[in-house]
Amino acid sequence: MRNIIYMDNGATTKVDKKVADKIITYMTEKYGNASSLHQKGQEAKIALEESRAIIAKSINARPSEIVFTSGGSESDNLAIKGVAYAHKKGHIITSVIEHPAVLETVKELKNEGFDISLIKVDSEGFVDIEELKNEIRKDTILVSIMHANNEIGTIQDIEEIGKICKENKIIFHTDAVQSYTKFPLDVRKINIDLISLNGHKIHGPKGIGALYIKEGTKIKRLIDGGKHENKLRAGTENIPGIVGFAEAVKIADFGHIRHMQKLKDKLIDSLLKIENTRLNGPKEKRLCNNVNISFKYVEGEAIGGYLDAEGICSSTGSACSSKSLEPSHVLMALGMKEEDAHGSLRLTISRFTTEEEVDIVLEKIPKIIEKLRRMSPFK
């Protein structure tokens, strides 16, 4: 097989070899059920609690504040529906650029009788803090604003939002699936009540996630059954997934962030030299691995197709809505015209991305854009 240059790490990542090795051990040797009283069960139980402690420590939380789920979407659903159903009624504030796991969940809650406010964002994707403040009502029970956007990498000022929520005694949830291990999060320094995390965006396994739930947060479980996870999530614990997730968190470090930052900046600076381009999302306060550029007069899917033919994996937006032909709801929220939103390309790198790969991509893209623009009826 030819070498693939994988720049779609916002969609999912390659599992680290060390992580995979751990997972195999817990599948084929230490395979017990963590609820079993015998030695095989206790071995699994110890691994479960050690992993929980690692995840907790990574955001400066207590182990008892971490609940394992099957991934980011379940974590978002548990956070939002869990708070909504525990309160029975009320008002929820979120933003127009959230992940579908948040937007579709609040849409469902709206059908069920909850009130929802969607906050707008500016041209770089930052939520309008003044609008957020103005939308707060006496019956507001929850604010859910993502930490870093999955399409354009905008990192929100969650410290400020956390302060506002605290002053108004409102529960604050953030989906940190994209930023986790890429941007420090300290729940003792920033006021956050709920944080969605997951494994497969950080070179850990798919099918595993976590929800940080600050002690004392009023929340109801979604999956009923056994007394697992402090009665907040029933189902036999996915020990291999959990152990692999924790291993991925242990491996992540600041050196990786600096590495990605450097290559990301190189990609952005070089691509913006092509005529009629714009960076979607901010230059600063941007996720260290996210590049999102609009190329006027071309279709993002066409660029992606040509790149794919060259062995380069990219995307036009989020994988979660790739089947839809509608323009990205995130790019439209920035105030872009539909045709410009269609011309966007997302490159999401990882700590495994090399400068050599970046150089190859930077050599290919201008040629593809030129070719496409020559054929374009819009120009």
Place this chain on the structure above:
Amino acid sequence: MRNIIYMDNGATTKVDKKVADKIITYMTEKYGNASSLHQKGQEAKIALEESRAIIAKSINARPSEIVFTSGGSESDNLAIKGVAYAHKKGHIITSVIEHPAVLETVKELKNEGFDISLIKVDSEGFVDIEELKNEIRKDTILVSIMHANNEIGTIQDIEEIGKICKENKIIFHTDAVQSYTKFPLDVRKINIDLISLNGHKIHGPKGIGALYIKEGTKIKRLIDGGKHENKLRAGTENIPGIVGFAEAVKIADFGHIRHMQKLKDKLIDSLLKIENTRLNGPKEKRLCNNVNISFKYVEGEAIGGYLDAEGICSSTGSACSSKSLEPSHVLMALGMKEEDAHGSLRLTISRFTTEEEVDIVLEKIPKIIEKLRRMSPFK
């Protein structure tokens, strides 16, 4: 490490080496997101659909009727809440010996205003079909009766229950987590609308399950978000888990069933020769890998402890409720006295169990029982 004799396969199983190898390939090489349009994504998408076809074929369903979930508990929740919420109100019938993922779910639905009827079972754990018929009302929307019981192995007459549900136009759900690949299921021959399946009881991975949803069944999703799984379950598909699950299904065969059947019968026949014992659950119509015996005058947990000290993993009931000191709800439902329910031991074998292991266990148990009975204050 010493050799362990693992006879707690009802709690969870060792992942087959072939399954683990496949999983690793899909974690470290074919790691794409199945929603991505590039080659890495399409490679994952193909694996997803091939796996879906394998699971579908195993129960003679259509691939479009299989929705992947994070496991048996989520499948049970999706089946029961999914049907309940799609109907908004109504009456649900289930049995007293269901898994907590069913019992706790209907308890929750009762709190939300649904009507619930719990059907009793006879001394061998068979649900009372006449009572079931009598409980059916005009507003009954769902009957949920497990295929094989996780503690005592009783295999219900789901063909008969399916007929009754069809005659009365009621949706029929069965939790087949314990029986899957151990007892044939054909959805074109038996009337079933929803079947919960999972991976980790069949030498597949933890954290993956499926729900068979017959075409046309009125059901609502529980996890909102992206359009994955035919819009019935949001979240990036756990491709390594799904591929591993399908591989485990492919490996399972009738030879394994016969092997387990033989060793299970040997265990039961030999253990019943010990004085003051009784078999919990039936001799016939019993899961091929389940042994559950009550030993009068002793505590099941004490037997389990001594066995564990000898390197033999067993359980007293289900792992899902092992932390509870209450007697098993299943054994109590058979009409057992509390002290007898406490004296029960469950041995659940697998296709990896050898006759030599069975012989060792059969040598150890009588000695342990004798020792415990000598010390027993109840005798």
